[in-house]
Amino acid sequence: MSTVLLAVIAVILCVLFRILNVNSQPQKPVIYGRDRSFIENILFISPFLNEPYIPTRLWGFSGHVQTILHSLIGRVRCPWPIGGRVSLVLPDKSTLTYDLYEPVGNEHE
Numbered sequence: 001m002s003t004v005l006l007a008v009i010a011v012i013l014c015v016l017f018r019i020l021n022v023n024s025q026p027q028k029p030v031i032y033g034r035d036r037s038f039i040e041n042i043l044f045i046s047p048f049l050n051e052p053y054i055p056t057r058l059w060g061f062s063g064h065v066q067t068i069l070h071s072l073i074g075r076v077r078c079p080w081p082i083g084g085r086v087s088l089v090l091p092d093k094s095t096l097t098y099d100l101y102e103p104v105g106n107e108h109e
Contacts, residue, residue, distance in 0.1 A: 019064065026052040079104050 029049060033039045043049055083101030090096055 019062065026054040028052045 028051065031039055031042070031049065081101045082104075083099060086098055086100050088096045
């Protein structure tokens with residue numbers, strides 16, 4: 001192989017590693033809030049929030065790989081969903097919106 005081809009491959013790999021955040025180190029989450037005692041209570045109740053989050057190596061650091069895989073594989077024989085969007089105005093004047101879909105087949109799980 002020529003040196004130029006190896007250099008191009010190395011640059012492409014470096015860009016991919018940078019975009020996908022594969023070399024990022026797991027970090028402890030930072031929780032912000034106005035009331036410090038509330039945050040301390042939350043951290044006391046759920047101590048796992050003090051531990052660093054370690055995502056899966058391939059797609060945990062960046063959702064790009066999941067998006068690409070789903071666009072290639074996820075729609076192979078996917079039926080078109082039948083349903084509609086439901087919107088409700090709640091008493092506090094906020095809007096609750098959700099999608100309601102019909103079952104695709106007659107099979108029961």
